[in-house]
Amino acid sequence: MKRSITRLLMAPSVIMLLVWMIIPLSMTIYFSTIRYNLLYPGQNNFVGWMNFEFFITDPGFIPAVSNTLILLLSVLIITVVLGVMLSALIDKPFFGQGIVRVLLISPFFIMPTVNALIWKNMMMNPVYGIFAWISESLGFEPIDWLSSYPLVSIIIMVSWQWLPFAILVFVTALQSQDTEQKEAAQMDGATGWHIFRYLTIPHLARPIAVVVMIETIFLLAVFAEIFVSTGGGPGYDSTNLAYLIYNQALLQYDVGVASAGGLFAVLLANIVAFFLIRAVGKNLTV
Amino acid sequence: MTLNQQRKLKTILTGLFAWTVALVLFFPIFWMFITSFKTELQAISVPPSLFFEPTLDNFRIVQERSDYIHHAWNSVVTSFGSTIIALVIAIPAAYSMAFFPGKRTKDILLWMLSTKMLPAVGVLVPIYILCRDYGLLDSKTALVIIFTLMNLPIIVWMLFSYFKDLPKEILEAARMDGATPWDEVIKVVLPLSVGAISSTALLSIVLCWNEAFWSLNLTASDAAPLTAMIASYSSPEGLFWAKLSAASTLACAPIVIFGWFCQKQLVQGLTFGAVK
Numbered sequence: 269m270k271r272s273i274t275r276l277l278m279a280p281s282v283i284m285l286l287v288w289m290i291i292p293l294s295m296t297i298y299f300s301t302i303r304y305n306l307l308y309p310g311q312n313n314f315v316g317w318m319n320f321e322f323f324i325t326d327p328g329f330i331p332a333v334s335n336t337l338i339l340l341l342s343v344l345i346i347t348v349v350l351g352v353m354l355s356a357l358i359d360k361p362f363f364g365q366g367i368v369r370v371l372l373i374s375p376f377f378i379m380p381t382v383n384a385l386i387w388k389n390m391m392m393n394p395v396y397g398i399f400a401w402i403s404e405s406l407g408f409e410p411i412d413w414l415s416s417y418p419l420v421s422i423i424i425m426v427s428w429q430w431l432p433f434a435i436l437v438f439v440t441a442l443q444s445q446d447t448e449q450k451e452a453a454q455m456d457g458a459t460g461w462h463i464f465r466y467l468t469i470p471h472l473a474r475p476i477a478v479v480v481m482i483e484t485i486f487l488l489a490v491f492a493e494i495f496v497s498t499g500g501g502p503g504y505d506s507t508n509l510a511y512l513i514y515n516q517a518l519l520q521y522d523v524g525v526a527s528a529g530g531l532f533a534v535l536l537a538n539i540v541a542f543f544l545i546r547a548v549g550k551n552l553t554v
Numbered sequence: 555m556t557l558n559q560q561r562k563l564k565t566i567l568t569g570l571f572a573w574t575v576a577l578v579l580f581f582p583i584f585w586m587f588i589t590s591f592k593t594e595l596q597a598i599s600v601p602p603s604l605f606f607e608p609t610l611d612n613f614r615i616v617q618e619r620s621d622y623i624h625h626a627w628n629s630v631v632t633s634f635g636s637t638i639i640a641l642v643i644a645i646p647a648a649y650s651m652a653f654f655p656g657k658r659t660k661d662i663l664l665w666m667l668s669t670k671m672l673p674a675v676g677v678l679v680p681i682y683i684l685c686r687d688y689g690l691l692d693s694k695t696a697l698v699i700i701f702t703l704m705n706l707p708i709i710v711w712m713l714f715s716y717f718k719d720l721p722k723e724i725l726e727a728a729r730m731d732g733a734t735p736w737d738e739v740i741k742v743v744l745p746l747s748v749g750a751i752s753s754t755a756l757l758s759i760v761l762c763w764n765e766a767f768w769s770l771n772l773t774a775s776d777a778a779p780l781t782a783m784i785a786s787y788s789s790p791e792g793l794f795w796a797k798l799s800a801a802s803t804l805a806c807a808p809i810v811i812f813g814w815f816c817q818k819q820l821v822q823g824l825t826f827g828a829v830k
């Protein structure tokens with residue numbers, strides 16, 4: 269009896285997710301094998317691997333793949349490393365801790381489109397932006413961030429959004445750390461660095477795994493920041509896979525090539541997920 | 555210096571450092587907020603002005619130009635609607651997996667999470683065509699369905715981690731007292747997990763509220779939530795910073811304030827309860 273009831277309870281979730289996965293995916297697979305350009309209706313003949321060839325030989329392909337991975341890795345490293353360091357530093361109670369927490373978490377709630385607009389216009393603008401004003405006050409030439417360092421600009425925006433999240437997770441985790449253990453180590457003459465390295469870092473293994481997993485899910489699909497701020501440019505300098513496929517589908521109306529690109533993105537995400545789940549799975553006991 | 559004095563000094567330094575980091579990270583939001591009360595000229599003045607006579611004109615213009623209330627209502631309907639539906643579907647699934655785990659429970663959970671690895675852009679075209687064929691383009695219904703499915707794996711995971719940590723003894727005691735499975739869920743499991751369910755709901759609402767990809771691509775004006783409204787201000791002719799800031803402030807304020815009140819629950823929720 270139990271077995272059938274549990275299946276019944278799980279059925280809606282499983283069936284809906286299956287449908288959500290299978291229908292669009294099979295349509296994408298079908299589209300990727302036909303000529304399908306919205307500008308030339310009625311010419312939808314079978315073309316085999318041609319769309320894949322077009323996508324892979326597109327001048328934007330290699331930059332898009334490398335930008336996707338660079339963006340993912342940089343933001344992961346920045347948020348985890350800075351997150352661990354900052355949270356270790358602000359772990360102890362101090363005046364106004366509650367307000368500091370509130371301020372720190374805020375960027376996480378800012379929508380990606382607004383995030384991009386604030387940074388593009390008010391921070392990084394080479395004439396009126398805060399960065400330009402700071403560098404001029406210090407006697408340097410202002411930098412046109414979005415056109416000179418487009419990918420770095422995107423990395424800054426995305427890291428700004430996710431660093432608070434990492435800090436908060438780590439601070440929360442640190443508060444459950446055994447203080448007696450730390451004090452005992454101090455008594456035995458351990459330095460701050462030793463305590464950090466041998467007690468704090470191991471204690472944070474699981475939270476780090478959680479942060480890496482959640483961020484990866486969202487970072488592989490970064491779109492709004494690029495769409496709003498750089499439009500993938502200049503050239504392909506800040507185009508990631510998501511943006512390249514979007515460009516093929518909705519700006520060049522080539523559904524066939526975009527579908528081939530979509531399948532490639534699925535493949536890449538699964539490769540990343542494979543390593544990720546292996547690395548993180550150990551820390552996430554089901 | 556005595557040891558006590560040293561400790562005090564350390565606390566003060568830590569505090570100063572924490573405040574500096576927090577203020578630096580918060581600065582862009584503060585600046586957006588401040589700019590929304592400036593005139594366009596003040597907004598682009600060099601050096602940036604911190605003291606000026608605040609004006610509410612920008613907010614009035616934003617409401618006139620893009621009907622803020624209409625888009626905000628779309629955001630509320632789509633994020634709350636999809637969250638409620640997702641919870642109704644996910645609670646039974648998470649309950650059965652946590653309390654009656656089978657051999658394949660772990661595989662099913664990992665598979666669910668792997669559907670989140672399917673990049674949205676990879677299936678944009680099919681979904682777009684399906685929506686077009688069923689007359690769902692620019693409709694709240696389409697967004698609610700998509701947001702529900704988008705967050706379902708994460709919601710199931712979170713609830714599963716909470717349910718799994720509930721003490722089994724309580725359920726056994728209820729069963730001894732003759733509770734049916736239905737009683738068990740309604741009278742024991744749900745009351746014990748109010749916190750968990752609400753933090754899951756909070757997270758889902760935040761994610762839906764800020765979702766931009768689907769709302770940008772599937773809505774035009776009728777169903778456009780705030781994320782899509784904001785994007786219209788990024789076009790060249792809309793490039794007026796003070797108005798842009800006012801629109802951004804209006805779009806983010808509800809969810810930021812909402813988040814401030816619920817930050818503790820959110821962190822627990824976001825980490826699948828793995829961090830306590």
